[in-house]
Amino acid sequence: MRLSGPAGEGLLLIRGGRVVHAAYGELPAVDAAYLLVTEEAVDFKVEADVDIPGQTVNFSAQELLMEAMRRFDEGVLKRPKTIAATMGTGISSRREPPRPRAHEARKSPEAQALRRAMGHFLFAEPETPISTMRRRSTMLWALPLGVAVVVGLVFAGLRTGTFSSISHREVVRLSDLGAPRDALPILLFGGPAIAPADADSSVHPTVFYRIRIDREGNVHPQRPREAREGLAPFEAAASEALKAYHFAPAVREGVPVPIEINWPVDFIRRREASPTPLPVDEDFFTDPLLDKKPTLIQGEPPESPLPASPRRPKIDCRILIDEQGNVAEVSIETPRPGYELYEKAVLDTLRTYRFEPGRREGQIVPTWMSLTVEFR
Numbered sequence: 001m002r003l004s005g006p007a008g009e010g011l012l013l014i015r016g017g018r019v020v021h022a023a024y025g026e027l028p029a030v031d032a033a034y035l036l037v038t039e040e041a042v043d044f045k046v047e048a049d050v051d052i053p054g055q056t057v058n059f060s061a062q063e064l065l066m067e068a069m070r071r072f073d074e075g076v077l078k079r080p081k082t083i084a085a086t087m088g089t090g091i092s093s094r095r096e097p098p099r100p101r102a103h104e105a106r107k108s109p110e111a112q113a114l115r116r117a118m119g120h121f122l123f124a125e126p127e128t129p130i131s132t133m134r135r136r137s138t139m140l141w142a143l144p145l146g147v148a149v150v151v152g153l154v155f156a157g158l159r160t161g162t163f164s165s166i167s168h169r170e171v172v173r174l175s176d177l178g179a180p181r182d183a184l185p186i187l188l189f190g191g192p193a194i195a196p197a198d199a200d201s202s203v204h205p206t207v208f209y210r211i212r213i214d215r216e217g218n219v220h221p222q223r224p225r226e227a228r229e230g231l232a233p234f235e236a237a238a239s240e241a242l243k244a245y246h247f248a249p250a251v252r253e254g255v256p257v258p259i260e261i262n263w264p265v266d267f268i269r270r271r272e273a274s275p276t277p278l279p280v281d282e283d284f285f286t287d288p289l290l291d292k293k294p295t296l297i298q299g300e301p302p303e304s305p306l307p308a309s310p311r312r313p314k315i316d317c318r319i320l321i322d323e324q325g326n327v328a329e330v331s332i333e334t335p336r337p338g339y340e341l342y343e344k345a346v347l348d349t350l351r352t353y354r355f356e357p358g359r360r361e362g363q364i365v366p367t368w369m370s371l372t373v374e375f376r
Contacts, residue, residue, distance in 0.1 A: 005042040007080045012036060012050050019064055020055030024141045029056040034068040035077050061142070065149050171212060171258045172250065182249035185213050185259060189341050190245030195267040196233040205231055207238040215256040217247040221358045225262050231294025237266035248340075279320055279366040283360065292359045294321045294367050299353035303376045305341040313339060315346045322366045325355040331368070346373045 003010040003024075010024035010032065022033035036042070059067075071077045177184060193207075208225040221239045242265065250259040285291035304312060321368040330350045332343050350373070358367035 001044055001046050001198060003036055003039075003042050003044045005036070005039045007039075010036050010039075010042075012249065013050070013055075015052050015055070017060065019057060019059045019061070020052060022057060027078060027080050031078040033057055033059060033064055034071055037064060037068045038072045038077060048335045061145055062149060065146065066153075069137055069149070069153070169257070171260050172252055172261070174220075174261060177252060177259075179249070179253065181254040183248075184259070185217070185250045186248040186341070187343060188217070188246050188248055190219075190242070192266045192268045193234075193237045193241035195269050196237055201269065203234075204267065205234050206267075207231065207235055209235075209238055209242055209263050209265055210260060211242055211245075212258060212260045213247050213249060214258045215249050219243060219245040219247065222260065234267060236265070241265060277363075277365050278367050279368050280358070280360055281368045282358070282370070283365075285360060287361070290359070290361045294325070294355040294358040294369060297325070297354050297356050299349070301376045302345045302349035302372055305345045310340075313342055315339070315343055316372045317346060317350060317354075317371050317373060319350055319369055319371055320366060321355045321357060321369060323364045325357045327351050327353050327355075328366065334338050342375070345375075349373070 001014065002010040003012065007025045011022065012019055012033065013021040019033055022029045022036060024032035024036055027035065068077075153239070174184070176182075186227070205228075210222040210225055212220045212222055214220065219242050221242045224235050224238075227235070249256040251257065282293050285293045316333040318331050318333050319327050322328040327350055330347055332347070335343060350371070357364045359365070
């Protein structure tokens, strides 16, 4: 394929559907190939059945087009510094394809065919019907390939959100999410706030906060929905607790988007230190007469957070049961990616369990236990 562009004459040698050599000004073969397929205002002519003595590059048409488009978009395509002064050579003397290694290399049929092809470049005969048909067939082959490459790039951009509209970056409302590809935010981590130490113990408020959830699921408290007199300390505590929350972000048309919602925050009282014995691990309950492990007296297995899914995983937990039989602490022994919703459901359920407290040597003691939870 012989080309005439703004920087002079160029050449693309194609064998078996792959580009094996390119020349354009003083550019290396690789840079010449990338520039030729993106150059504007280029005249070209196609010749077939040309002997090619060697190769300097090896691209399929798709590889060449995709990499050339990337370099064109990033503005890193190299252009020749000067136009070749010797017309008819086509290929720089420093960038020729490998020549045959025979003693008479210059007189070999391959070398003569290459020189003959280069001479035709400047002194081309009038286009024949056969060459016209070949040129049109090449265009018919290249056009669908180019369309397929463009469609593939557009599809990849849509999947990654590159072509997302401005509405996907602006804050949306709950009422905006109702399409099949939309999804509401889901709380993954977060719990009640700690009530201020100097607050009235008889007051147990619930503060509704206006929060913004960004595209990564992080929470940015905005303001209380309705400021109430005397609750300023609770509102400040709620704001600090909300900063530790994390959500699965809202999704609009398959793309994560920021959203503002009202979120309720409850409060718990900080436990005061008491002269209680240190917690004992269940493995130390060895005396069958004096020791007794905690036993469950109230609690049901959690329901699956995704009822339509057949997945019913088993979650291994570590819990601390205090002297009253309440679950004071609970954690997942080995968190697993992709199971966050199930693990949260287990943690919330275990906090509601009641046990008969453990006894060691006849005395009630807080106890650490391992527990495997299954879903209904």
